[in-house]
Amino acid sequence: MSLADRWPLPDHHAVRDALLAAWDRPGYHDLRHLEEVLDRLDVLAAAGVAFDATSVGLAAWFHDAVYDGADDDEERSARWARRALPAAYADEVARLVRLTVDHCPADDDIAGAALSDADLGVLAAPRERYDAYVGGVREDFAHVGDDDFRAGRAAVLRDLVVRPHLFSTPQARGLWEVAARANLRRELDELDAG
Numbered sequence: 001m002s003l004a005d006r007w008p009l010p011d012h013h014a015v016r017d018a019l020l021a022a023w024d025r026p027g028y029h030d031l032r033h034l035e036e037v038l039d040r041l042d043v044l045a046a047a048g049v050a051f052d053a054t055s056v057g058l059a060a061w062f063h064d065a066v067y068d069g070a071d072d073d074e075e076r077s078a079r080w081a082r083r084a085l086p087a088a089y090a091d092e093v094a095r096l097v098r099l100t101v102d103h104c105p106a107d108d109d110i111a112g113a114a115l116s117d118a119d120l121g122v123l124a125a126p127r128e129r130y131d132a133y134v135g136g137v138r139e140d141f142a143h144v145g146d147d148d149f150r151a152g153r154a155a156v157l158r159d160l161v162v163r164p165h166l167f168s169t170p171q172a173r174g175l176w177e178v179a180a181r182a183n184l185r186r187e188l189d190e191l192d193a194g
Contacts, residue, residue, distance in 0.1 A: 003031060006038055008057035015084045022065045028136025029067040033122070034060065040118035047171035051114040058089055059096035059115050069141050074101045105168055113168035117176075120166060123183055124176035130183045154191045157184050 007016040023031045037060045045053065058081070066076040078094040085093055096115050099105050103120055105112030122133050141149055160166060166180050167173045 003035055003038075006035075006057075007061070008054045009086075012085070016061070018084075019061050019065050025067070027067075027140035028133055029064040029140055030136070033064065033136075036122060037063070037115075037118045040121040041114060043121075043175065044114050044117060044169065044171055047175065049110065049114050049117075049169050049171050051111045055089055055092045056096065056111050056114050058085060058093045059111075060118065062093060063097045063100045063115065063119060067140065069143065074098055103168075110169075113172075117167045117169050117172035120180070121172065121176055123160075123166060123180035125179075125183070127183075130187075134187060150191050150194075154188060157188050157191070160184055161188065 004016060004020060007013070009016075020031070023029075023034050038057065041051075041053075041056060041060060045051070062077050062081040064073065064077060065080055067073050074097055078097040081097055082090045082094040084090075092111070096112055099109075099112045099116060100119055103116040105116050122130070125133060137153070138149060141152075144152070161181065161184050165173055165177065166184075167177055
């Protein structure tokens with residue numbers, strides 16, 4: 001199945017095509033990332049996480065649609081969703097996109113938890129994919145000097161490792177928590193080593 005065929009609405013194909021064009025860029029936040037987030041949503045649904053597939057699927061399509069490595073990327077992506085989607089989905093999708101700023105959904109926010117977990121799932125990837133992800137993130141921030149990037153990246157990773165759980169759903173914790181923590185520790189050790 002092509003990525004275009006995974007669009008969760010039966011219509012609004014011009015929006016889908018604009019999103020595909022937006023995601024078609026170098027770096028980590030590319031078409032592969034979108035596809036992997038959609039794949040992980042499928043995994044979570046199969047594992048029993050009960051979320052609205054249409055709203056969360058649309059949020060996956062929009063969550064990094066605008067990505068310049070700027071502080072307001074998620075906000076601009078959320079505003080695009082709000083303008084482009086039917087009223088039945090616009091507010092919820094925009095809300096979900098905004099949650100990907102910090103990946104901290106409320107305990108009772110199943111939709112937010114599913115999207116957050118699917119987005120963070122790359123942290124549990126096998127070493128080769130994890131290293132490619134890190135390289136893609138570096139490419140996304142090519143405008144930042146090496147020392148500043150290492151310091152910023154280390155700060156992000158330290159914020160993640162001190163959380164009691166990286167993932168919000170029990171299913172994602174069971175699937176990905178151990179591998180993700182191992183990857184984060186390895187990357188932090190490499191950053192600290194210089």
